[in-house]
Amino acid sequence: MADAPIFIGAAEVADLLQYGALLPVLERALVDFSKHDGMVVQPVRSTVPVDKHNGFLGVMPAYMTESDTLATKIVRFYHQTAFGTSSHQATVLLFNPSDGSLRAIMDGTVITEMRTAAVSAIATKYLKPDRLETLCILGSGAQAISHYNIFTQMFPFKQVRVWSRSRESAERFAGQVQGQVQVCTSAREAVLGADVVITVTMASEPVLFGEWVKPGAHVNAVGACRPEWREMDDALMKNAVLYVDSKEAALMESGDVILSGADIFAELGEVVKGTRPALCEKTTLFKSLGKNKQEAYTMPSIQFCTASCLFPFSTHCLIESKQKLLWTSLIHLAHHFSRN
Numbered sequence: 001m002a003d004a005p006i007f008i009g010a011a012e013v014a015d016l017l018q019y020g021a022l023l024p025v026l027e028r029a030l031v032d033f034s035k036h037d038g039m040v041v042q043p044v045r046s047t048v049p050v051d052k053h054n055g056f057l058g059v060m061p062a063y064m065t066e067s068d069t070l071a072t073k074i075v076r077f078y079h080q081t082a083f084g085t086s087s088h089q090a091t092v093l094l095f096n097p098s099d100g101s102l103r104a105i106m107d108g109t110v111i112t113e114m115r116t117a118a119v120s121a122i123a124t125k126y127l128k129p130d131r132l133e134t135l136c137i138l139g140s141g142a143q144a145i146s147h148y149n150i151f152t153q154m155f156p157f158k159q160v161r162v163w164s165r166s167r168e169s170a171e172r173f174a175g176q177v178q179g180q181v182q183v184c185t186s187a188r189e190a191v192l193g194a195d196v197v198i199t200v201t202m203a204s205e206p207v208l209f210g211e212w213v214k215p216g217a218h219v220n221a222v223g224a225c226r227p228e229w230r231e232m233d234d235a236l237m238k239n240a241v242l243y244v245d246s247k248e249a250a251l252m253e254s255g256d257v258i259l260s261g262a263d264i265f266a267e268l269g270e271v272v273k274g275t276r277p278a279l280c281e282k283t284t285l286f287k288s289l290g291k292n293k294q295e296a297y298t299m300p301s302i303q304f305c306t307a308s309c310l311f312p313f314s315t316h317c318l319i320e321s322k323q324k325l326l327w328t329s330l331i332h333l334a335h336h337f338s339r340n
């Protein structure tokens, strides 16, 4: 009989996952994904609308030949959730690729929050303007917090502005993060003059307009993952140089790309690899959909390990082994572009 899969809960994932280790894995995932050489098999996410409850369930499988990693993320995103419940909840399943048996079940919500923010940070590292003084965040939920955390760690912003539909949630956000945040009364006020803008809303109509965006600024467009949803207006989509995590996904899932008819300039993985240029002097926009969550790349110091070896060990070994499994899954997930 196959060994029972191990379970890695949200608290353990949060303990084990560090941005310092995550960033290079994701850069590698972006590059591998954008090679399009058949070594990473990762279809565009399959999404089931749950209309009766105003939500969606997305399934994101991938197989990476090089690291022999087979996993899937399952994510639900609902518009109305009970108070205190995140609109996005995810689970990651890791399989033994040789026989398809289930090896690990892990919380994917923290992974999603951190992976997505880390990929936006990578896009910003490559596409950033010369001046990095003002960061603007539109939205104040889970992604706003993870983006705030990594962006203030990685870049020397002097000012962070936030706007949210309700001032109360923007103020709650400002109280939750470590550091000064200017709560703005309008999205326009938050965006004017900002060097980097991040949109992390559940909006289905534009909240960011090209006329507000400073020429040469960089935008990370993280929300609006349905073909009929928008966060940007046409002017911004057409005037900015457009980078995406996955061209295939952007043309199937992104309302901002599909409905504006904007041309895609490059995948982020091509920029990281150096095969397409980073046009930093222009206004740039990175449309993130989460196409490489887990990657087929195994961190050099972390060997793949089987669930069967976990149970005779001490707690310490168990945690260490879980960390290995977590990384293996991340590596896989990274491919869902770092659609963490």
Ligand SMILES: NC(=O)C1=CN([C@@H]2O[C@H](COP(=O)(O)OP(=O)(O)OC[C@H]3O[C@@H](n4cnc5c(N)ncnc54)[C@H](O)[C@@H]3O)[C@@H](O)[C@H]2O)C=CC1
Pocket: 077, 086, 087, 088, 112, 116, 139, 140, 141, 142, 143, 144, 164, 165, 166, 169, 200, 201, 202, 203, 204, 205, 207, 222, 223, 224, 225, 288, 289, 290, 291, 337, 338, 339, 340
């Ligand atoms: N690209 C990627 O890889 C990923 C993208 N996402 C997307 O990022 C966005 C934020 O996700 P979370 O922070 O987890 O969600 P959340 O539910 O925690 O926060 C959503 C935020 O959007 C605001 N909002 C909701 N409806 C709005 C509207 N009509 N106009 C303006 N603001 C509105 C809410 O007030 C809240 O501040 C979502 O669109 C989500 O689908 C999430 C995970 C991965």
Ligand SMILES: O=C([O-])C1=[NH+]CCC1
Pocket: 058, 075, 077, 088, 090, 112, 225, 289, 290, 291, 339, 340
């Ligand atoms: O990658 C992801 O988990 C998601 N992207 C958009 C909605 C959820």
